[in-house]
Amino acid sequence: MSGTFLGMPAAPPRGSGNLRGAESFPAAARTELANTQMRRNVGKATRTIRDKRVQVTGELPDWEQLRSAGAAIKRDVLSRLPELLEQFEQAVIARGGQVHWARDAAEANAIVTRLVKDTGADEALKVKSMATQEIGLNEHLATEGITAIETDLAELIVQLGEDRPSHILVPAIHRNRSEIREIFLRSMPGVDPDLDDDPTHLADAARRFLRERFVRARVAISGANFGVAETGTLSVVESEGNGRMCLTMPQTLITVMGLEKLIPTYADLEVFLQLLPRSSTGERMNPYTSMWTGVAPHDGPSEFHLVLLDNGRTATLADEVGREALHCIRCSACLNVCPVYERTGGHAYGSTYPGPIGAVLTPQLAGMDTGGSDPNSSLPYASSLCGACFDACPVKIDIPSLLVELRHQHVEEAHFSAEQLMMKAASAAMSTSGRWTAAQRAAQLGRLLGRGGRIRTLPPPGNAWTSARDLPVPPKQTFRQWWDSSEGRAAIDDAHREGGRR
């Protein structure tokens, strides 16, 4: 075990790579909200998956117990992560694999680049991996003269479109088929110029393109859905079979795995292989589940490297409340039920991880404290706290509570702001009933702003409300004034009498 990671430096490093957007969520969301095509595509896709998920989880009588089991296993993993990682490393090595530890994105990229170069190849196949997206591996390989080829169809569409993924599971969710046809015609080498937008024809074109590359590939780079500490087994769950081609055909396989993807035993897979497909695609089972353990002569890759990625995970683990976000199995169920994600799409979150889980995971991995202007500090506020994500999460991550906790952490670290002043003033005004009733009298002055019972414009910051909504004028009498009045007392007495008569 290398001492670099488990030595637990006093302040674990924050993550780097694709974990921070260029603008704050409200600003980026404004652009996305205006994108009609994206909103139609995302709305339609999430609604379809959402309905399927409810159906297939509803048919399992023990779904709630499965969720609890998944949460319990993850809690156990995080509580003894160092020990399990050590066991995992030894198991991988014992079966002929090689293990590399990466503190952050730069280290991981350097390791993978060196490993690819050692094989002499200048092309590497990729099977969908969020970890490599997080560290920006493709871009880094390109600067080193190595071409990475995404083999997951949706990833390929995103790559050819020189676009960014906008969903954990369906990265091209924001594209429809006519857009995909255009991307293929524009960027896919050797594509038939008469290609139409029939989904089978589009898939055929991608198949022809990929097949050529599968046959000549010497190196593949994968992610991992699960790593089993007990046996050193890795697993990838997918639906196209392209992943399986990557995992079996090349001579060298390099897997980049986030530290938190660990599970203790092989038997634990039973729980997660039920939770994951039902939560993510709304299928009872995914078509392809690949598992590999080290190397075996004449079967699959002859060289296997595992890169274990920290990139802010240890820092997240150090936060007793926030660490729950590391339970995430990246199923994307929370995205598909989130009303904010549905309307703003994935790009507004600025990170590899969009949606509700992204709003908590990203600021934890990469921090949100580079002064008042860090876009990540707007993410915990990108939620109405409606709670739909918590209900959907297969491992019961209480995302709303995590959001509230991160907001607290942000406020505690924040610099002076007008909001702070207002919140402090409101707190002072509401902490005793004497001050509160005085404030209520002041609020009644709001009657002056109203016409016909409603207020249509307010000065900033209230104009954020009145841009789209009216506000009722405060009534002449507060509840407590009514309660203390003779009219109020008489009404309550009447109500008692009336109740007595019935």
Add this chain to the structure above:
Amino acid sequence: MRVALFATCLGDTLFPDAVKATALLLSRLGQEVVFPPEQTCCGQMHVNTGYQREALPLVDNHAACFADESIDAVIVPSGSCAGSIRHQHHIVAERFGTPALRDQVERSRAKTYELAEFLVDVLGVVDVGATFPHRVTYHPTCHSLRMLRVGDKPLQLLRAVREIDLVELPEADQCCGFGGTFALKNADTSTAMLSDKLRNVAGTEAEFCTAGDSSCLMHIGGGLSRLQTGIGTLHLAEILASTEHAISPKQGALA
């Protein structure tokens, strides 16, 4: 039972009719209703915006008002405030409070109920004797639905109302986009969510949209008013307090 009314800051100041209706309804159902005058606000806005430190005096004041042994239950005509009291006060108390406060918070949260919950679960009534001859649709509000799990209790109560024409709201469990300061910090996204809710409400051709939370109704009602839909909003309590003699109300706060 001796039940204490928590009016909530918004109810007390902006929507007193909803709180009046709650007081009248509970009285009519034979409860002794009290109003601890020291009450102000549960601190939900502060906690949800990240100001837990500033929420402490509010949590403190609230718990001191309602922990009193002479009170059997605390009734809140707001799902989100009841949720905040039950699921957030102890977080603030544990982080910043004294052991005495933690104890008070524990006692107050254990007897705090949202109105529909109290009527159905504690009093065991579904038919409260109301009459309301109007077409109504019901929005279940996120905190009632997911934080408190009130389920279909408000609907059971509404179905028992005489002469009501209750119409189902499509995509009812979708958030209306209020979310407290979310509506200000992410005004564009909030508006996008609201407009879908308004379309669904208008599609029911209801006269009123009702809910168990004045804050969500303020949002939905504010949108319905801006679009001049002519559809009003009414708190659930106002419908349940209506009788053939006293039909609530002034046709909704913002119609």
